[in-house]
Amino acid sequence: MKPLVSPYIMQVKPYVAGKPIEELQRELGLSDIIKLASNENPLGTSEKVREVVRKSAERLHIYPDGAAFELKQAICDFHGVQMNEVATGAGSDELLMLAIDTFIDAGASPKDQGVVAEYSFGSYPISLIGHGAEVVTAPGLDGFQVDVDAMIAACGDATKLLFLANPNNPTGTYVSEDKLRKLLVEVPEHVVVVIDEAYHDYIQADDYATALDFRDLRERLIITRTFSKCYGLAGLRVGYAVSTPEITDVMNRIRKPFNTSLVAQEAAIAALADREFVAESVRVNNEGRAQYEKGFAQMKELGLEWVPSQTNFMLVKLPVPGRAVYDAMLALGVILRPMDGYGLPNYLRISIGTQAENARCLRGLKEVIPTLCAQGVDA
Ligand SMILES: Cc1ncc(COP(=O)(O)O)c(C=O)c1O
DSSP, X not given: OOOSSOHHHHTOOOOOOOOOHHHHHHHXXXXXXXXXXXXXXXXXXXXXXXXXXXXXXXXXXXXXOTTOHHHHHHHHHHXXXXXXXXXXXXXXXXXXXXXXXXXXXXTOSSOOEEEEETTOXXXXXXXXXXXXXEEEEEOOBGGGBOOHHHHHHTOOTTEEEEEEESSOTTTOOOOOHHHHHHHHHHSOTTSEEEEEOTTGGGOOOTTOOOGGGGGGGOSSEEEEEXXXXXXSOTTTOOEEEEOXXXXXXHHHHHSOTXXXXXXXXXXXXHHHHOHHHHHHHHHHXXXXXXXXXXXXXXXXXXXXXXXXXXSSEEXXXXXSOHHHHHHHHXXXXXXXXXXXXXXXXXXXXXXXXXXHHHHHHHHHHHHHHHHHHXXXXXX
């Protein structure tokens, strides 16, 4: 019998998402669970958006506007871009996948390539490999810094796409304005550069700049944003991409016509307008980050280290395997994200939650790490 799928499909290691609260409830029978595993907004969703969603519920029987006209108009007003430069998607993940679908030729020989940075978002290699492309990983610098020069050097004739998450998941680090400019100018012009700004709103560094400010530096450029983080709409699945009219046009040719739901479109318009909620989300995140930094500093003698973060999560290095800490924290009802899938077995990623959630996580870590160390569980 002929093989069921092309061999590259079998090379994909499926994405492992953060453990859902309901799953842990089923497994351990716990009732008081917090999830700090998927970088969601601990404030939930803005009340103004919920009100809009309640009204949208009355029109669930009709198809959404496939062109997402009103949402795109709101995005255009917000960023000062044109309608034919914006595409919307079911989360930015769909738009990243759409870029791969559009620009990777699965049958190319030699294989089309996609360049990614070491320790970058796991979705890029999954989607690239799943579309028959070869992944070229540019090694990073100390401290989980992206090496922009290595990314530029990794590009060759077969490179179709380059992905840079700025700031980056799972490290929480960022690329400065100067380096971003360099990348946009020096990556060969045939490559479509995708700058994924899912965590843009959280960044506090003075020398960061959005790639939206540098669209004149490069023609083949896509910038993605999401409503899943600071806007509190991860469950609805909505994001957008800003690019040139030409790139937007080719991506729209294969975009599913109703990829963003009616509720998602209307909620996203309301979310974009509710600047107070975004500001409060950032304030709570800044407070939480400081809370973690203080708590982690107290655990330095336990052998804990952390990577300075510009996002709504912290990457933490442990003196024992991350999996062991993850399991012990699950037993306490705290869901974190193990990093062995990213090749970082001694690390955990912790999403910044409310003050009470962060305090509970820190208390748990202070209890669990010494116990595991005493048991001789080595990193
Ligand atoms: C760097 C990065 N990009 C994109 C996404 C996808 O977000 P969404 O599909 O919810 O917009 C995530 C989600 O965690 C992410 O971390």
